[in-house]
Amino acid sequence: MLHTTMDFLLARKKAIVFFSLFTLLFSGFLTALGLYVFLLNDLNNRTTQAKHALSTQMDEIFIELKQITDNSALSCEQEDVDRLRKSSFYSPFFKELGLFNGDYKVYCSSLGPINISLYKSIVSRIQNSQERSTVSLMDSNTLGESTFFAFYQGENGIGVNGLAPPQSISSILDSIFPSDYGYELTLGKRILSSKQDSSDSSVLFQDAMSLDDWSMGLVSYVSYNAYWERFWLFMPLLIVCWILLFVLCSVIYALRIYYRESLRHCVKRAIRQSAIDVHFQPIVPINGRGKYAMEALIRWHSPYHGNVSPPFIVEMSEKLGLIDELTWMVIRKVGFFYRAYPKQLSGISISVNVDRHSLLKQEFAGTLAHILTEYPELKGRLALEVTETSVLNAIDLPVMVSRFEHIKALGVGLSVDDFGTGYAGLDFLRRFPYDTLKLDQVFIGSLQDDQFTRQILTSMTKLAKELNMELVAEGVEREDQLEAVRALGVDRVQGYYFCRPLPEQDVIVWLEQNMIQ
Numbered sequence: 001m002l003h004t005t006m007d008f009l010l011a012r013k014k015a016i017v018f019f020s021l022f023t024l025l026f027s028g029f030l031t032a033l034g035l036y037v038f039l040l041n042d043l044n045n046r047t048t049q050a051k052h053a054l055s056t057q058m059d060e061i062f063i064e065l066k067q068i069t070d071n072s073a074l075s076c077e078q079e080d081v082d083r084l085r086k087s088s089f090y091s092p093f094f095k096e097l098g099l100f101n102g103d104y105k106v107y108c109s110s111l112g113p114i115n116i117s118l119y120k121s122i123v124s125r126i127q128n129s130q131e132r133s134t135v136s137l138m139d140s141n142t143l144g145e146s147t148f149f150a151f152y153q154g155e156n157g158i159g160v161n162g163l164a165p166p167q168s169i170s171s172i173l174d175s176i177f178p179s180d181y182g183y184e185l186t187l188g189k190r191i192l193s194s195k196q197d198s199s200d201s202s203v204l205f206q207d208a209m210s211l212d213d214w215s216m217g218l219v220s221y222v223s224y225n226a227y228w229e230r231f232w233l234f235m236p237l238l239i240v241c242w243i244l245l246f247v248l249c250s251v252i253y254a255l256r257i258y259y260r261e262s263l264r265h266c267v268k269r270a271i272r273q274s275a276i277d278v279h280f281q282p283i284v285p286i287n288g289r290g291k292y293a294m295e296a297l298i299r300w301h302s303p304y305h306g307n308v309s310p311p312f313i314v315e316m317s318e319k320l321g322l323i324d325e326l327t328w329m330v331i332r333k334v335g336f337f338y339r340a341y342p343k344q345l346s347g348i349s350i351s352v353n354v355d356r357h358s359l360l361k362q363e364f365a366g367t368l369a370h371i372l373t374e375y376p377e378l379k380g381r382l383a384l385e386v387t388e389t390s391v392l393n394a395i396d397l398p399v400m401v402s403r404f405e406h407i408k409a410l411g412v413g414l415s416v417d418d419f420g421t422g423y424a425g426l427d428f429l430r431r432f433p434y435d436t437l438k439l440d441q442v443f444i445g446s447l448q449d450d451q452f453t454r455q456i457l458t459s460m461t462k463l464a465k466e467l468n469m470e471l472v473a474e475g476v477e478r479e480d481q482l483e484a485v486r487a488l489g490v491d492r493v494q495g496y497y498f499c500r501p502l503p504e505q506d507v508i509v510w511l512e513q514n515m516i517q
């Protein structure tokens with residue numbers, strides 16, 4: 001098993017190199033994108049978490065201040081100072097506490113009696129607030145130039161103000177944001193606290209939130225540096241992703257090849273077992289000349305692959321070296337068809353597509369003669385359609401001419417198929433004893449609109465007449481096309497306008513209903 005797998009991989013080195021590079025790039029891209037999305041989401045979650053934590057913290061601050069006002073009086077005796085001192089000692093936030101009266105004058109602090117008036121702006125914010133509370137960032141003589149102040153006025157008129165270093169408010173953010181995330185916490189227009197990425201690289205993306213009740217804003221961000229540091233940490237994941245993708249691509253690739261090869265197998269089996277069907281498409285005389293004829297066309301419905309197109313079967317048969325077997329199978333089925341419906345098919349010739357390379361083979365005419373003795377009904381009624389493709393070389397040309405003469409001598413007709421699509425040109429026609437010339441359907445499609453096509457078809461028609469060939473137009477689908485080819489002087493017409501290729505019984509019914517003797 002391992003040996004077979006190795007052989008398979010070694011035989012497809014280019015594909016393996018391509019897959020490894022492609023999957024490496026793709027997994028790198030996936031990891032980079034995945035990390036970006038992950039960090040974006042993570043930052044968003046942490047910012048929301050920070051908002052809740054800050055909000056809870058502010059609630060706790062004011063519960064603490066409320067308790068202090070509830071226990072305070074309008075005096076500043078030693079025991080009042082001690083109580084404030086004790087409260088600030090046990091407070092997780094405040095380093096200093098002060099009491100103010102109904103005139104907004106601070107009369108007592110944890111440091112002792114004091115007499116300071118609150119700023120008017122603070123007073124008006126307290127008065128305008130529903131909870132009679134506010135916060136501010138101001139200078140303090142004892143805690144420094146950036147000190148967090150929280151004010152609360154109780155129902156008894158006594159107010160308390162707490163002073164805290166900004167870090168005690170923002171320390172909660174450090175437990176929420178990892179060390180390589182940055183943030184900036186603002187109070188009003190001033191920065192309460194900020195943390196920057198140590199590398200000072202620029203911001204990759206950021207998130208923001210605000211606590212409107214306290215005029216607080218938080219901007220959090222991830223820098224390029226934090227992103228790339230984590231990217232390298234994700235390297236093992238990238239390698240796992242690479243290996244998985246590589247295995248996946250290789251398996252898909254191997255399955256595709258297996259599928260193709262198994263379709264190959266199916267075609268091979270179908271030809272060998274004569275399991276390919278033959279349908280027949282009528283060729284109808286117009287202009288009151290010529291006889292009805294039919295073209296035999298292969299049809300195959302694979303049990304595993306569904307309907308497989310005839311050109312694909314032909315191409316596959318060529319690759320498998322089974323194209324001759326396919327031809328003989330079709331000719332035998334035509335012979336069998338004549339035998340099954342002698343009366344209905346009496347005056348009708350049937351043409352079979354033949355690969356031109358088959359004709360060059362020495363044994364071709366011999367095998368054909370053998371089949372004609374097997375099915376004498378084919379004599380004088382079988383025609384071979386040869387597709388015009390490339391110009392024959394100097395060696396093949398005389399061989400082909402002699403093969404054609406041999407075939408004609410067997411009483412088998414010859415027609416040139418899809419004329420105009422190959423490279424052989426008009427000169428090709430003069431050299432070979434064709435009976436019929438089939439104009440390719442691409443010309444019919446553009447016959448009316450394209451002057452150039454009309455000119456080509458006119459000269460083809462003229463030449464065919466000169467060489468005594470019958471002219472058949474393929475692919476006529478509409479009445480206007482029929483009229484156009486009729487005007488051109490075409491003898492017979494094959495196309496969906498009259499009939500699609502049909503199975504044996506159906507085409508017999510069609511002939512009985514439509515054939516005008």
Ligand SMILES: Nc1nc2c(ncn2[C@@H]2O[C@@H]3COP(=O)(O)O[C@H]4[C@@H](O)[C@H](n5cnc6c(=O)[nH]c(N)nc65)O[C@@H]4COP(=O)(O)O[C@H]3[C@H]2O)c(=O)[nH]1
Nearest residue numbers: 297298310311314330353354355475476477494495496497
């Ligand atoms: N759009 C359109 N198409 C029309 C119309 N009238 C007929 N056709 C289609 O045109 C094709 C004519 O056959 P072809 O040129 O020999 O082209 C054939 C022929 O080259 C090849 N082929 C079919 N059967 C055999 C075979 O037994 N042996 C070989 N060697 N080749 C075959 O496969 C080709 C395709 O065959 P099909 O799919 O059966 O397609 C057929 C037919 O169904 C029409 O009005 N409109």
